[in-house]
Amino acid sequence: MTQDFSPAELNQLFENLESRLAYQEHWLDTLDQAVVQQEKRLAKLEQLSALMRERLREQHQAFQAGDHQGESRPEDEVPPHY
Template identity: 80%
Template sequence: MTQDFSPAELAQHLETLESRLAYQEHWLDTLDQAVAQQERRLEKLEQISTLMRERLREQHQALHSGDSQGAGRPEDEVPPHY
């Protein structure tokens, strides 16, 4: 079943398709930029998470090494006027 379109109808149909394609390309570029930005933010958050894990591990080790030595840390001591 074929339809015979007039040249004006074909031109209108082609213009509609080109418009849709341009709109889709625009949104594809916009989404691509958003994904790239989120990837950069994710990498930064992963770096922060790694640093925080390392610091927590260091604090945990310092806390346990202080307990095993029997010596309290200065920040844990009660001032003499208490």
């Protein structure tokens, strides 16, 4: 079943399609920019996480090696109200 459209109707349909396409292209660009920003943020967070893991590993190794002898640890101190 085919419809016969007048040139004015075809022009209006074409303009509507162009408008929808432009809107979708705009949102694709917006989403692409958001993904790029998220990737940058994720990379920074992964770098920070790796740094924190390394520092925690170093602290754990220092504690295991006995470097903590003679130092007071906050968990060993008695609170002032005791």
